[in-house]
Amino acid sequence: MTTAHDEGKEAVRALLETVRAEGRSALTAPEGKTVADAYGIAVPGEALARDVDEAVLYADRLGGKVVLKIVSPDILHKTDAGGVIVGVQGAAEVRAAFCTIVESAKAYAPDARIHGVQVQQLLPPGQEVIVGAVTDPTFGKVVAFGLGGVLVEVLKDVTFRLAPVTADEATSMLDSIRAAEILRGVRGAPAVDRWALAEQIRRVSQLVSDFPEIAEVDLNPVIATPDGAVAADIRVILADEQPVERRKYSREEILTSMRRLMKPQSVSVIGASNEQGKIGNSVMRNLIDGGFSGEIHPVNPKADDIQGRKAYKSVMDVPGEPDVAIFAIPAKFVASALEEVGRKGIPNAVLIPSGFAETGEHALQAEIVEIAERHGIRLLGPNIYGYYSTWQDLCATFCTPYDVKGGVALTSQSGGIGMAILGFARTTKTGVSAIVGLGNKSDLDEDDLLTWFGEDPNTDCIAMHLEDLKDGRAFVEAARATVPKKPVVVLKAGRTAAGAKAAGSHTGALAGDDAVYDDILRQSGVIRAPGLNEMLEYARALPVLPTPTGDNVVIITGAGGSGVLLSDAIVDNGLRLMEIPDDLDAAFKAFIPPFGAAGNPIDITGGEPPSTYEATIRLGLEDPRIHALVLGYWHTIVTPPMVFAELTARVVEEFRARGIEKPVVASLAGDVEVEEACQYLFERGVVAYPYTTEKPVAALGAKYRWARAAGLLGGGR
């Protein structure tokens, strides 16, 4: 069965072949019209009049006012040539305009070939918008939407999606611009036809998805009215060359090799050393000290024994079937050792050494990738600090082992950031399932890790630092598969032009346009952390917090001043303060002094005993209309910090035992004892911070963003 879409596709395919055959990359206006018609993209009615009588005929058929434009392959700037007349109506006017245009064009360019005059319907006034599609270096075909004119050009009020989009996604774009209200009609103006506008977006996105060779499509402007959306102009540009397809692994292949990497039975350390200060020494010591229960086989041609274990001259001599070869040798020796790893049939190589693409040694990196592909070895790195799989007690890094197993997997493209992850996790006692360095990402990258951690039962949350994505679409696919199961936090470095430039000098990666990254990461459901510290704090807090089941957030505070700042933070983080129903208000009021303020925040006032905190927190957990609690504690003699912490943890635990789990976060204002109280609370499932009203609410906001993206709150992605 041939559908209209198939027919349209065939028509465009034939047209593009002609254009290519002529060696052109830009389509003419009539060709653009053909493409638009083939995809049902609404454009003004038009026809090419070869003589004045045809012009009169076509103008009459189109009805109303028309625009006449010269059509000549030799005249690019039609207006300069006097080749455009707007608002012509009736036979006499059309005749006169036709002649004027042709004469003007001839006078402007006497040798120009003139194909005729285009007679085009004049569009009614309406809201000008722009619909376009571009080829992003990271994400491929991307569709864009914005209001026309200054809003796009000066205020950059544009939104992006991966092409193709569904009708729903296209509609969501209308709401994603800052000036979205305008489309709904402001100052008495009528709303535009949203369906028609969304269709223009959807059809453009389908066109570029069907034809990868189309580099760019621009409908600028589209005139949107209450009765439709018509593109006044369509511009189509073809690409010079097609991007090289990256080698793909199936989901099963990824999971198989990742399982052996993250849960190995046997590892071999190539370049293991007895010499203090060498990386091969640190890695061996950390593997042993970390308590890895599998086999550890050092490889060193110059030693018989490394740190009490038999050393082998070559990885070929290692007994059994190692799952991982960890490289701690200089870059120049990697290739030959990797050949041996391949011959030995080891599926994973962890390449700690630097001295590859990041120092300009691109050929060396290409060589090891070639060897790995030939043998089917997956590479982690090179240029990394190693990796740490805590539940296996596998500390294959040059940093000392870490003693708290937990739910968050952290990855970083940069070694420095990896060290910050380690230090932060250690000092805050963050529960970690894995820490992985990605470095140059010569092979394994974020989408492989997401695929694994998405399945890993020890991992409840994934946090990733990245400077670029090798394949944005593969990442989005992995993220969309993972997010419904667990939150994914992303710190995208190189957000700003200066940052992107710095990333360029660092990894040689082309940092994509941040606006595209931002929209598409959001669409994929990941939580974007604005900075390093936020990424670390979200990683620490998200696995601790239960998932909210609704939008009603209530603040209970002993300090009115904290209540105000917490309310600001609620708004900043896109959360909603619950409108407290009268009966609930009365119930809270029963516990607080007459001059305290119920409502929301519930201000229990500062001089209250522990029982007031306890009674109000109990009520907040008990009432099913409340979905999350934000506590503001004020240090007083009557209720010291640890008393507050203990009662809060006890009540939360009691409700949890009854099956009532709500996220509870707390801001503690007080003297230094509040720090201990916060640590106590955090370890018991209450996300608590001292000296800040912002951080606890930001953590709650991140959890809500995830719950929404995962479809657990009713809201869409």
Added chain:
Amino acid sequence: MTTAHDEGKEAVRALLETVRAEGRSALTAPEGKTVADAYGIAVPGEALARDVDEAVLYADRLGGKVVLKIVSPDILHKTDAGGVIVGVQGAAEVRAAFCTIVESAKAYAPDARIHGVQVQQLLPPGQEVIVGAVTDPTFGKVVAFGLGGVLVEVLKDVTFRLAPVTADEATSMLDSIRAAEILRGVRGAPAVDRWALAEQIRRVSQLVSDFPEIAEVDLNPVIATPDGAVAADIRVILADEQPVERRKYSREEILTSMRRLMKPQSVSVIGASNEQGKIGNSVMRNLIDGGFSGEIHPVNPKADDIQGRKAYKSVMDVPGEPDVAIFAIPAKFVASALEEVGRKGIPNAVLIPSGFAETGEHALQAEIVEIAERHGIRLLGPNIYGYYSTWQDLCATFCTPYDVKGGVALTSQSGGIGMAILGFARTTKTGVSAIVGLGNKSDLDEDDLLTWFGEDPNTDCIAMHLEDLKDGRAFVEAARATVPKKPVVVLKAGRTAAGAKAAGSHTGALAGDDAVYDDILRQSGVIRAPGLNEMLEYARALPVLPTPTGDNVVIITGAGGSGVLLSDAIVDNGLRLMEIPDDLDAAFKAFIPPFGAAGNPIDITGGEPPSTYEATIRLGLEDPRIHALVLGYWHTIVTPPMVFAELTARVVEEFRARGIEKPVVASLAGDVEVEEACQYLFERGVVAYPYTTEKPVAALGAKYRWARAAGLLGGGR
């Protein structure tokens, strides 16, 4: 000599008297025109035609196309009445239009009194903008500017200034909106006449400043073209009532009483107690334990001796001339004790008790204010945690004394926030000159404190938490006097609608519109902290950092990944990465590995020894073209954290001894030892943070914002 301004003022005064006499609050269009003409506010030429011949005459005089509008006190909606015709030209058209309008108006409202038809010049097309003035509850007369239409209404792209503005301030408003570029001409459109537009703003601001009884002026729209800026419409609204003037103190009076409050010889504690758990007990103990060297006189009618000091039945019995009476008695006893304080001639009362306006007891608060004014006592509070003047070892609070004297004075409106200040300062060893609770601000408020701390030689920086300002103009005045001498950080709580509502329930204060606060605080040169933690961190960092003398910031980093994030932070904080000249680039390159990246960030790479950090930091301090350094440290075995900290502190100190002081901030990525290294660096003048690339740059950004506001960097306010 009578100036044009004086004459204009007289004309407006006379007009407003007439309007008031008629009991109206809105001016008619012709009255608006009179006001505009009196102040040189450009409006279209116009005249009131009482008959058709006059209309023809006036239209001819104005030239070009005109607009005709009905003038009737009984017709408010002229268009609905068919009372407006646009674009009329020539005698015949004017005659026809005049008749049509009058007939339509009569048909619409047969009883309407018709004064005639206004003949108004039709303005040319141009950029529509809005110029207005309103009366803000906090700041009084405020002038506003924005682009017309959706940009103002949907995107809220408006900027505010205190009225009156100078010509320079008015011009700065044109650059303060997000869409500022539009006024300079985009997409081939010509730039508007900036001078003419700024004059419209300046003149409106002068008008409302001259006439406090004008509540609101609206020029909407003003049509700005390359040749001028003309208000198509002027609307003037009078206020129903005038605000009550607040009692003012002279600068000298403020300094005199503040000096006795902050540097007292003798204090009396009313309600001093031997009973543990009482506030009067804590305050006495903290005064004594804090080591205050002046006299401390407890007052308690029921005891002879409090904590080893003679107690007095009444403050009247206390020997000498106490400078401060500290109240630690219940609210209901405050009034009578305050009478005695007044009779004793004590100039300052510190009112710790709560139970006044914040609990709805407005009458009680009014009573104590009346007593204080009668006796000339200045009040701090009520409803506060007290105050702490560290250089006097005067800990008049219910929190235990704090042991680090330093340069920052911190104030808070809320007790909870005050406790957070205390805990944060203690744990981070922040050097503090004073901590002051302001509570209900029945008398002393932020402007009094700013005035004092601006003069206090022990204070280098002032940080204030506030929910409202009693008198925005007095605050701005105090801030403008202080900022050239030292930085002022402000955390304005209640930024959001939810926060403002919470502030309402907390203090009963009407939180002003945050957009107005934001613009006017920025104009006054204060550094606005986005949240509590930022306020605290700025307070800690600003006194430590030297003032930069230019805009050239250089990043030196061992971790390329940190370099990228630090670059992002540079942009986020409005700083500028220096473009490194070739000779300087070569000089840096001499110290770093060949694969390291010079440029900016200067990436020295991760495996480098201490000497590479030292050589590059030295060069950064030595070269006079560089004004500030941002260091990115990466924990390695080769350069451990404390080695980096010691070398950095040593080099910075060496240059300081040579008179070269530049701000140096550092982000330390590494294992937990980096925390100790950061504390070491902070104590030696290098603002350093672990696990974050954002905080050190935010602190540097705050210092730069201040330096700019203080006029130390060439940039204006």
